[in-house]
Amino acid sequence: MRALILAVVLAVAGCSAQAAQETTRTAATPPELSATDLSGTDLAFVDLLIPQNTSALAALDLAEPGSALRPVAERVAATYRAELEQARAVLARTGRQESGQHEGHDMPGMITAAELASIRHSPDVDGQLRTLLRAQFEEARTVARAELASGTHPPVRDLGASIDRTRAEFLALLGAA
Template sequence: MRAFLIAVLFAVTACGAPAEVPAEAPRAALSPTDLAFADLVIPQNESALAALALTTTRDSSLRPLAQRVEEHYRAELAQVRAVLAEAGTQESDQHEGHDMPGMITAAELAAAAHATEADFDEQVKALLRNQFEEARTVARAERESGTSERLVELSARIDSTRAEFLALLEKP
């Protein structure tokens, strides 16, 4: 009888019953600011990577800086994409083909690729300078208004590294 009462008690209170596991873990919500930040970081970094790749085709004094920047940019892209994936949000291409601050256009890349050796580094420096400065602007907006802890942390790193890259870019 005692065993029966314990069994009834377990059944009524659901003690010892396995907890229901949701079929899918809840997704981290991203604010409009977070989404805008991600939507800008991805094309900014990708266009800059294309400019950095040009330094490998020339005898460029920018090659060491380009290698350093490339490492950061690839890691940032992976992080932004991971946050988007975890939130169940697809990557946006809403800025594709746009001539926006911080985006290096196909025409600018072509001009740099066809620049004379004497002009090449200066053209690429100008493109990177603009990209670094605009990346800091975008990062500051995320730091001030973003809600995703991971993206706000990333924005702080972007602001800091772009300041560092700007200083390196200006060294003779």
């Protein structure tokens, strides 16, 4: 009986060590993806996320020091930077470059250079920024839900779910700030 218990303990310990090694190896060197691992929806989502977040980061930097909006802007900016890293990592693992196809577009969720200039010269920077961020958060949720409805690659879908959830939280924070 003791031999059986010892064998089970050793087998479990061996499996745990092997699993830990695999987890470490996977975390350190993610497997390469082929371009076909991502659906058109996945790619479109990532291609749109990058300029949306980048344009929003430029706007978030304009939140006035000491205002109620500044802590919200800092929290949102940290999340956006992390999402950009994730999106760019997906592209890198597929061997794709950022397309840049949406940069500078005047479309929902994108904060334009003209809007940034308007904020900089506004007597109500935080008020204008709130309006732009609200629209950006709402559009980001729309795009994320499209990914959740039609995307196929689990990490990209997870990013979409996270964006949907965080933008709902950001909308609530924006209302409270």
